[in-house]
Every structure is written in C-alpha cells, then in structure tokens.
Amino acid sequence: ETGVTQTPRHLVMGMTNKKSLKCEQHLGHNAMYWYKQSAKKPLELMFVYSLEERVENNSVPSRFSPECPNSSHLFLHLHTLQPEDSALYLCASSQDRGTGAAQPQHFGDGTRLSIL
Amino acid sequence: LAKTTQPISMDSYEGQEVNITCSHNNIATNDYITWYQQFPSQGPRFIIQGYKTKVTNEVASLFIPADRKSSTLSLPRVSLSDTAVYYCLVGGDNAGNNRKLIWGLGTSLAVNP
Numbered sequence: 001e002t003g004v005t006q007t008p009r010h011l012v013m014g015m016t017n018k019k020s021l022k023c024e025q026h027l028g029h030n031a032m033y034w035y036k037q038s039a040k041k042p043l044e045l046m047f048v049y050s051l052e053e054r055v056e057n058n059s060v061p062s063r064f065s066p067e068c069p070n071s072s073h074l075f076l077h078l079h080t081l082q083p084e085d086s087a088l089y090l091c092a093s094s095q096d097r098g099t100g101a102a103q104p105q106h107f108g109d110g111t112r113l114s115i116l
Numbered sequence: 117l118a119k120t121t122q123p124i125s126m127d128s129y130e131g132q133e134v135n136i137t138c139s140h141n142n143i144a145t146n147d148y149i150t151w152y153q154q155f156p157s158q159g160p161r162f163i164i165q166g167y168k169t170k171v172t173n174e175v176a177s178l179f180i181p182a183d184r185k186s187s188t189l190s191l192p193r194v195s196l197s198d199t200a201v202y203y204c205l206v207g208g209d210n211a212g213n214n215r216k217l218i219w220g221l222g223t224s225l226a227v228n229p
Contacts, residue, residue: 004159043160043219090159104150107159 003027006091006108014116015081021111023074023091031096032074033105034066038087049074050096078113086115120204125224134191136223138204141185147206149180149187154201154222163202164189199227 004025013019025032034046048056049068063085065077074091092105121139128134140149148167152160164171166178166187177190191198203222 040221042221045217045219088157092159104152104162104165105160106162109158112157 004091004093004106004108006089006111008111009109010112010114012114012116013078013081015083017081018077018079020078021076021089021091021113023076023108025072025074025091025093025106027093027095027106029093029095029106030071031094031103032068032071033092033094034074034076035090035092035107036087037090037110043090046076081113081115083115086113088112119218120206120220122202122204122220122223124221125226127226127228128194129228130195131193134194134198134225134227136189136191136202136204136225137186138189139186140204140206143184143206149178149184150205151176151178151189152203152205154203160203194225194227196227196229198225200225 004023007022011019023032031050033048036044036046045058046060046064047054047066052068052071054066063080067075067077076089088110090107090110092107094103094105096103119142122136126134126136148165150165151163153163154160164173164176164178166180168180168184171178179188179190187204189202201222201224203219205217205219207217
C-alpha cells in the first residue's frame with residue numbers, strides 16, 4: 001500500500017480513443033503531480049497541482065488534459081494520442097507547506113499505456 | 117537548476133555495503149538532497165533525505181560533506197531485493213520547487229548472490 005493509487009494499471013488504446021487515468025492519494029497531501037516515464041529516459045514532469053490549482057504545465061501537448069477536482073484526486077484525460085505517447089504514467093503527491101521544509105514525493109505504481 | 121551526476125550502474129554482492137555517490141556542484145542554499153529507489157514497473161519510493169552532515173534511517177544512511185557538492189547513499193548489507201534504480205535529486209523544498217527537480221537516469225544497482 002503506497003498511499004497513492006493509480007487506475008488502471010495497464011491500458012491499451014487506439015489513437016482515436018478517449019480514455020482517462022485516475023490517481024487517488026490517501027495521505028492528506030495538497031499537491032499532486034503527473035509524470036511520464038519512457039523506456040531508457042528520465043522521468044518527465046507533466047503537470048503539477050498545488051491546492052487544486054495547476055501551477056505547472058511543462059509544454060505538454062493538448063491531447064493530454066489534467067483535472068484535479070479535489071486534493072485527493074487527479075485525472076489525466078487522453079485523446080487522439082500518438083504511438084510515442086506509449087509510456088508509464090506516474091502520479092505523485094506531496095505536502096506543500098511552503099515553509100522551506102523539504103517535502104518528498106510519494107508515487108503510485110503507474111499506468112502502463114500502450115498506443116496502437 | 118541543480119543537475120546531478122551519478123554512476124549509470126553498479127554491481128554488488130549480497131551482504132556487502134554499497135555506496136552510491138552523487139555530484140551536485142550547483143546545489144543552491146535552500147536545496148535538499150533526496151534519494152529514491154525504483155523497481156521495474158513501479159513508481160519511485162522515497163528512501164532518505166538530508167540537508168547537511170549525516171542522516172540515517174532504518175534502510176540507509178546519507179552522507180553530505182560540508183560543501184554539499186556531493187552526497188553518498190550508503191546501503192548496509194544489501195540483499196537481492198535491493199536490486200533497483202536509485203535516483204539522487206536536489207531541490208524540492210515545496211511543491212513549487214518540486215516542479216524544478218531534474219530526474220536523471222539514476223544508478224542501476226545489481227546485487228548478485
């Protein structure tokens with residue numbers, strides 16, 4: 001039990017499909033993140049939400065659309081994806097106190113996404 | 117942005133102590149040093165975090181010299197289950213700075229019987 005749960009664990013979709021990835025954290029954190037991890041590449045930060053407000057969007061294509069309805073849930077809506085979008089998508093959370101106290105991130109186990 | 121440099125891979129044997137050193141010459145005054153562990157098809161797991169000197173928890177120790185330009189993760193008496201990728205990051209004192217973290221390829225540690 002990591003405290004951060006991602007569903008589904010695996011997803012296969014065609015390029016014209018629309019799907020959503022879900023992340024739920026049970027740690028009482030107020031910041032949540034989406035990362036993409038491709039094979040042999042470092043983690044790439046996609047989006048950051050702090051207090052349910054998006055604070056970062058790292059030039060992610062519009063075919064990825066995040067949603068953070070509350071501090072415990074984070075979604076990544078997918079549409080018209082490309083084969084190069086196949087990767088492991090990781091969600092993380094942390095407690096943002098903004099006081100200078102270091103707040104490590106807690107990760108889920110990811111959704112393995114395959115685009116046909 | 118503080119970038120880190122660590123070995124791409126390391127080999128060890130069960131029962132040995134493993135030390136993984138990370139260089140971070142551009143570390144900023146407010147930056148913390150954090151280490152994560154990642155197994156295949158899982159998310160990274162927080163191992164240990166420090167600011168200066170030495171930090172120890174139940175799984176590892178973190179040694180940070182006075183100039184803070186490097187750090188060493190020490191894993192005592194490794195077992196086969198410690199085979200994983202280990203990431204060193206600097207920064208991240210809040211969500212605003214977590215977004216500036218640079219994740220490298222980490223160090224792939226292989227523990228052999």
